[in-house]
Amino acid sequence: MEVSIKVNGKSYEREVEPRTLLVDFIREDVGLTGTNVGCDTTQCGACTVHLDGAAVKSCTVLAVQADGASVNTIESLANGELHAMQQAFTEKHGLQCGFCTSGMIMTAVKLVESHPDIEEDDIRHGLEGNLCRCTGYENIVRAVAEGARRFDPHSPWEMDPAEHKITLREAERRARERSRT
Amino acid sequence: MTATERAFGSSVLRLEDPRLITGKGRFTDNLSRPGMAHMVVVRSPYAHAKIKSIDSTEAAAMPGVVAVYTGGEMEAAGFGGIPCAWVVPDSDTQTPAHPPIAIDTVRYVGDAVAIVLADSEAQARDAAYAVDVDYEPLGVVVNAKAATEDGAPLVHDDVPGNQCFHWTVSGGDVDAAFSEADVVVGETIVNQRLIPTAMEPRAALADWDSSMESVTLWVTSQNPHIARFLLSLDTGIPEHKIRVVAPDVGGGFGSKIPHYPEDSMVIFASQQLNRPIKWTETRRENYLATIHGRDHVEEVEMAAKRDGTILGLRAKTWANLGAYLSTASTGVPTILHGLMLSGAYNIPAIHEDVYGVFTNTTPVDAYRGAGRPEATFMVERLVDLVARELSMDPVDIRRKNLIEPFTEGHEVATGLIYDTGNYEPALDQALEMFGYEEARKQQAEARSKGRLVGIGVVTYTEICGLGPSEVAGAVGFGGGLWESAIVRFHPSGKVHLMVGVSPHGQGEATTFAQIVSDQLGVAVEDVEVIYGDTDQTPMGWGTYGSRTTPVASGAIMGAIEELKEKGTKIAAHLLEAAEADVEFNDGVFSVKGSREEGKTIQDIVLAANTAWSMPEGVDPGFEASAFFNPANFVYPFGTHIAQVEVDPETGEIDFQRYVAVDDCGPIINPMIVEGQIHGGIVQGAAQVLWEGAHYDEEGNLVTGSLMDYAIPKAEFLPKFELGKTETPTAVNPLGVKGVGETGTIGSTPTVYNAVMDALAPLGVGQVHMPLTPEKVWRAINQAQEGGN
Amino acid sequence: MQTAPFDYYRPETIGEAVDLLTSVDGARPIAGGHSLLPAMKLRVASPAALVDIGRIPGLSEITRTGDSLTIGALATHSAVAASDLAKSDCPVLADTAAHIGDPQVRNRGTIGGSLSHADPAADYPTLMRAIGATIHVTGSGGGERSISADDFFVGLFMTGLAAGELVTAVEVPVMSAGQSGVYLKHRHPASSYAVVGVAAIVTVDGGSCAAAGIGIGGVTGKPERASTAEAALVGNAPSNETVEAAAAAVAGDLADPIGDHYASGEFRVHLASVLTKRALAEAFGEVSA
Structure with a gap:
């Protein structure tokens, strides 16, 4: 049957079998492979x-x-610059092989959207629907906390908003700078 | 350049990350080729059965179906059995045939019986359900020890007693040790079967090029060069006509080392149909048809003096190998296990018999740690049993038996020569970080209120950085264990570093760039590390056994040294100075004392690439390749301490604290090293607390999905507290040791010992892993009944 | 991983849905699909047709009428967990919803789906029995009826729904003064389902337990009401002794426990007793606090 689904802001009208899973629609019909199975x-x-x-x-x-419906995938997050949560994942080393990462980041974005001061326990609880086999979750939890912090301009650790929008290269440069001092 | 400015030792953010955090990872299942067809494998629902007939008439007629093939057809096309690449010597090892698709007999649930090719995956799957296979069920055996008993069903008719091998390791006078001992402790350990569960299931995409008679295979592999070598043996395609590409690989933990039947199947189908063929396993298939790990039954004993001095260790181990030999099956429970039974201790006499046994289960091969976790668990459990018998603190008994510091090599009873070790500082640091004395006081107080708090301490060492190729040969490994690297500077000064190892999450694209940056003074982001493609990289034996950095860095350093020499020659020529007067620091070649007039490495690279004016006898270009065959393995070590509390009513275990102090030598990227340790700790702890594959008597995998097999979730775990000591090894130029498996090796016995410590006041002696609430509850009940 | 092929219908009214379910061979309703789709992917279930009721208007509201809350069948677990009305008037309902599955599952799974699926390891059914919920259903010809939770859950994955009947809403009493409810579960480490779940609803009046409802899930094929344990509470002061006595009585209410590789029937009964004790203690604590 014919469906019309907006993926990352763009409408896709496609003929699909009823059994087509949304993930297969995204990966095969739309051609976005960042969402893994x-x-x-x-x-x-x-x-x-x-x-x-x-x-x-x-x-x-x-x-x-x-x-x-309107669907957003991992590919929608970075808009010229990395999303704060993506930034936090690389800075806190919240990924190793990267296979779970898209889903982990998408869950994390929603988890912290309304909880900028989210506690570690709530992060761990909020990630119960996402499995990672590489990181032991330690750095994912740190990344999500960091991402949450950056989301909210009113958090106790308020940062320069420009800080939210640095490139990966710039973040690396800063990290190197930091490790030298 | 001062030490603090070095790229070496900095937590440089990973160069791998940008694509992975934006959904641009190049995982195998993300790839497609024009005209591609999809493969679905029909798998046996029986653990052991004769295939009486296969009727694919209905399946072949279904929409989109291109072909259905059986094992016989694959064999007729010249495809041979899946080779086993490790045959332990002097142990009468049996290597029964392993057809990629079963021909007349299936030997485990999940064994392939046919493949279906169709235009879409859904069509292939629909048709796979329609392939009608008539089976005649045979007797089934799933337990290794039971498989060796008289009358047990034979997994392979040509392997009597289901015994694949009997291997022994022996050193010192074990009988004397036990007869002189004041105390002997022992038990039967079940080191249960685990399912690796890399988050990315396996996938393979083959594209046969009939014009060139060559094939490209994109595959989820930890070692594409080994895959190519082995494929050349069973597909009949010459090695230089096979290109194996491991693109982004979503974790392996050993499970992506083996050459799997599906790799050959997609090549076969691509040849037959002249179309690219892709196969991606479901998680269900992953649990059935990708290797499992561990699965030992071990009868173990330790002899000691009254003062706690360990005299000897004796063990008899039945290693379940599953239905067929996987690529490294026989080496894991022998070489990687038995040789490590001295642990971090002086144990003068050691003897182990290992029986490798076939059963009607999924093949067993290397899973993170591979043999060493089983050895460490055995040793550390026994040490705790001795301590308990003698009422010694587990720290005191370890301190008493630790091998004293050594830098020139230390030979243990099993014959291994450890490279370097200094164990007590790690122990002291861990105790300090944990606040051990205070924690024991608090534990005593908690116990007085009936609370079951436990602390586990482990001082481990492990063997990794595999390894000297001569040893590989001597122990029956069918390949070398050296590495190679090419450092290639392009005219603009940017660098390609090509390596034969194949990282898949461990971050060496960054770590290796840091080495080049540190040594040659180029920016980290100017170095692109190329790996995972046999056509683009020099020979290498892959990423496993915590070998990638310790072995490949030796090759990288060899190439770097050559380039430094070449750069010095060119700089001397351009600066009109004597070579001996030219020094190289922080990316600049200059005459000593006049750095300002020096030439940057980029200047030298451009000069070498243009070659307008080269010194006498120096070739153009700025590229070097080197090979590194390490003189020994490396032996990281450390101390881990865990605290748990058991709920006496429900048997639930609260995992509260974990301190790990590890020594992997000088650290190139602390952020990455810590990440490896975190992940390792969790996989090891998971064996104690949650994970265990379980077969029923008919050979069905009861824990056959992520609904039943519990890999850890974020909420199960405490925060980890990490420390380190840095004892460099002399085995490689940078002094670095592997760290991919230390966490797993250390944490299983640490967490187990903590739980047993918690249960000790109740008199609970042993509970088999995983320590599920019911098992703990039953053990508590039994102990209390026994006590009443 | 693909399901077997099926026909797909998307009715706009309950009437249409019921008609389809009665007229199309092998049709099953789907809302969030979080019980059905996993089974279909493994081809444990292969319905010939799915009737998607997910867009039928008016089925996801949460409203209060008199002393009860009515939750539309399509209300997702996260909607119930986040509902101010549920949190204030029936906190145990919101709390139970907040602990189902994981966040993504809660965003899709619906209360009607959970009840209709009648998985013994699900959370809602256990609460519904303890709290004395009423399930509103619509059948062929638009016939509506109400089924008490006691009659709704018949056995393993079996309900009192007639062929073609659909759950439209669930009605639960609001918590009155002196009343408190607690839901506790032993969560399976892999599936997150309840190995055992216990819901305890108690009313304290004048220093003694005036009423009690205890629901127990995961131990037998359907959520049970622990009536012997309830009887041990009513009329007694909410003391430790009373709680212990009630918890000890739970086993008598749980005949023929189910077991699996993770937890035997015997252990499930034991867990039910421990969780009952803990749930009661917590519930009584809330009332007296």
């Missing part, structure tokens, strides 16, 4: 995207269920 039982969260603003596992949504 790591399991078949709705556990791992690698496929997490935002469906009408809510984090969902796109392996457990049919494309026909998302007909008319």
Whole structure:
């Protein structure tokens, strides 16, 4: 059947089989492969995207269920500059192999959106639908806390807003600078 | 350049990250080729059965289906069995045939029986369900020890008693040690089967080029050069006509070392159909058809004097190898296990018999730590048992038996010569960080209120940085274990560093760039590390065994030294100075004392590339390649301490604290090293607390999905507190040791010992891993009943 | 991983949905799909058709009428968890919803779906039995009826729904003065489902327990009501002894426990007893505080 789904702001009208999963629509029909599939039982969260603003596992949504909806994937986050959460993930080394990372970041963005001062326990609890096998989560938790902090201009650690929008190269330069002093 | 300014030792952000955090990772399943068809594998639902017939008529007629092939057809096309690349010597090792698609008998649930090729994956999957296979079930055996008993079903008719090998390691007079001992402790340890669960399932995409009679295979591999070598043996395609590419690989932990049947299947199908063929496994398939790890039953004993001095260790181990030999199956429970039974201690007498056994289960191979976690668990558990028997503190008994500091090599009873070690400073630092004495006081107080708080301490060492190729040969490994590197400067001064190792999350694209930057004074971002493509990189044996940095860095340093020499010659020529007067610092070649007039390395690179004026006898270009065959393995070490609290009512374990002090030598990138340790700790702790593959009597994998097999989640874990000591090794030029597996090797016994310490006041002796709430609850009940 | 092929219908009214479910062979309703789609991907379930009720208007509201809250069948777990009305008038409902699955699952899974699926390891059914919920359903010809939670859960994945009948709403009593509810579970480390879940709703009046509802999930094929344990509470002061006695009585209410590799039936019964004790202690603590 015909569906129309807005992915990262652009509408895609496609003929799909009813059984087409949203994740397959994104990966195959739209051609965005940043959203990964790591399991078949709705556990791992690698496929997490935002469906009408809510984090969902796109392996457990049919494309026909998302007909008319707006979907945002990992590819939508960086807009010339990295999103604060992406920035935090690289700075805190919140990824190793990178396979779970897209889903992890998409979940994290929603987790902290309304909780800039989120506590470590709540981050850990909030990530229960995302599995990572490399990092032991320690640096992911740090990254999410850092990302949360940067989201909110009113947080106790208020930062220069420009800090939210530095490039990766610049962040690296700063990190090197920091390690030299 | 002062030490604090060096790229070496800085937490440089990873060069791998930009693509991975923006969804631009190049994972195998993200790739497609024009005209590509998809493969789905039909797998056996039986653990052991004769294939009476396969009827694919209906499947072949389904929409989009291009072909259905069976094992016989693949064999007829000249595809041979999957080779085993490690055959331990002097142990009568049996290597039964391993057809990529079963031909007449299936031997585990998940064994391939046919492949379906179709235009879409969905069509191939629909048709796979329609392939009608008639099986005649045979007797099943899943437990290694049971498989060796008389009358057990034979997994392979030509392997009597299901015994693949019997290997022994022996050093010192073990019988004397046990007869002289004041105390002997022992138990039967079940080091349970684990499922590696890399987050990226395996995938393979083959593209046969009939005009060139060559094939490109994109595959989720930790070692593309080994894959190419082995594929040349079983596909019949000459090695120079095979290109293997491991693009971004989403974790491996050993499970992406082996050459798998599906790698050959996609090549076969691509040849037959003259189309690119892609296969991506589901997680369900990943659990059935990608290797598992561990799975030992070990009868172990330790002998000691009354003062706690360890005299000897004796063990008999049954290693479950699964239904077929995977690439490195036989080396893991032998060389990587038995030789490490001295741990960090002086143990004068050691003997182990290891029986490798076939069963009707998924093949077992290297999983993070591979043999060493099993050895360390055995030793550290026994040391705790001795301490308990003698009412000694677990720290005191370890301190008493630790090998004294050494820098020139130390031979242990198993015959290994450890490279360097200084164990007590790590122990002291860990105790200090943990606040050990205070924690023991608090524990006593908690115990007095009936709370079950436990502390576990482990002082480990492990063998990694595999390794000297001569040793590889002597222990039956079918390849070398050296590495090579090419450092190539382009005219503008940018660098390609090509290596044969194949990192997949460990961050060497950054770490290696840091080495080049540090040594040659170019910016880290001016160095692109190329790996994972046999056509673009020099020979190398891959990324596993915590070998990537310690071995490949030796090759990188060799090339760098050559370039420094060449640069010095060119600079002397351009500066009209004697070579001996030219020095190289921070990227500048200059006559001593006149750095301002010196030539930057970029100047020299441009001069070498234009070659307008080269010194006598110096070739143009600025590129060097080097090979490095290490003289020994490296032996990182450290102390780990954990604290847990057990809920006596429910048996639930609260994992509260973890301190790890590790020594991996000089650290190139602290951020990356800490990340490796974090991940390792969690995989090791998971074996104690949550993970365990379980088969029923019919050979069905009961824990066959992420619904049943519990890999850790963020909320299960405490924050980790890390410390370090830095003892350089003399084995490689940078003095670095591997750190990919230390966390896993150290943490399993640490967490286990902590739980047993918590349960000690109740008299609980042993609980088999994983320590699920029910098992702990039952152990508590049993102990209390026994005590009443 | 693809499901088997199926036909797809997207009705706009309950009436249409019920008609489709009764007229199309092998049709099953789908809302959030978080129970059904995983089963379909593993091809454990292969319905010939799906009737997507997810867009039928008016089925996701949470409203208060008199002394009860009505939750539309399409209300997601996260909507219930975040509902101010639920948090103030029936906190145990919001709290239970907040602990189902994981955040992404809660964003898709619906209360109607959870109840209709009747998984013994699910959280909502256990609470519904303890709290005495009423499930509103619509069947063929638009016939509406109400089923008490006691009658709704019949067995393993089995409900009192007739063929073609759909859950439209769930009605739960609001917590009155002196009343408190607690839901506790032993979470499976892999699936996050409840190995055992216990919901305890207690009312304290004049220093003694005036009423109690205890629901227990995960131990048998359906959520059970621990009536012997409840009886041990009513009329007694909410003391430790009373709580212990009630917890000890739980086993008697749990015949034929189910077991698996992770937790045997015996252990599940034990967990039910421990969790009952803890839930009661917490619930009584909230009332007296």
